[in-house]
Amino acid sequence: MLGLPKDEVFLVPWTEDWTKDFLSERKRIQNKTGKFIVDIHHIGSTSVRGLSAKPIIDIAIEINNFYDGDQCVTPLKDLGYSYGGVNILPDRHYFYKGEPRTHQIHMYQTGSKFLIEQLNFRDCLRNNDKIKREYQELKMSLSESHKHNKHKYADEKTNFINSILAKNPNTKEK
Structure with a gap:
């Protein structure tokens, strides 16, 4: 199942379909914009096997020059x-698809601190079951208490994410 209605927050169990959907979408994106792209990454909770997530595929597109976006x-x-511009989130072009929303693209210049953090946090969750369980519990609790406030849901995950990134020396900008 993909799609999160506007102003709602709920989690669904991880499914292999999310990986398949990402790979299919990656191919479509590559075919349309390939000459500008360095790499396309599956990020966010849908990219972490076994982690419940909001049913939106998050995609990070890495480009050589920010203005190539x-x-x-x-x-x-x-x-x-749809293009959300560059002012919604720092140092990225933001795109979204569907209503309910099914996909989000965060387009970063290679070496962006925000891209590096996204990839490092994803990899940490993929490789550390204890941290993944802690994050799962936090997300479940927050999704219950903030069912209709995605910004509060996201904001309250920030301290946990930052504490994990602070312990990971690979989060430095390249």
Whole structure:
């Protein structure tokens, strides 16, 4: 199941379908915007086997030059994405697809601190069952207490995420 209605927060159990959906979407994106792309990464909780998640596929697209993102707007619109611009989240182009929302793209320049943090946190969750369980419990609790406030849900995960990143020396900007 994919799709999270606006202003709702709920989690669903992890499914292999999320990996398949990411791989399919990655291929579509690569075919439309490939000359600007360094790499396409599956990020967020849907990328972590066994972790419940909001049913939205988060995708990080790595580009050589931040301004190459402007060249990707029309091709991504052709794939059904809307462009949220560069002012919603720091140092990234933001795209989203569907209502209810099914996909989000965070487009970063190679070496971006935010990209590195996304990848390091994902990899930590993939490789450390204890941290993954703690994060799962936190997310479940927050999804219950903030069912209709995605910003509060996200904000209250920040301290946990930052504490994990602080322990990981690989989060430095390249």
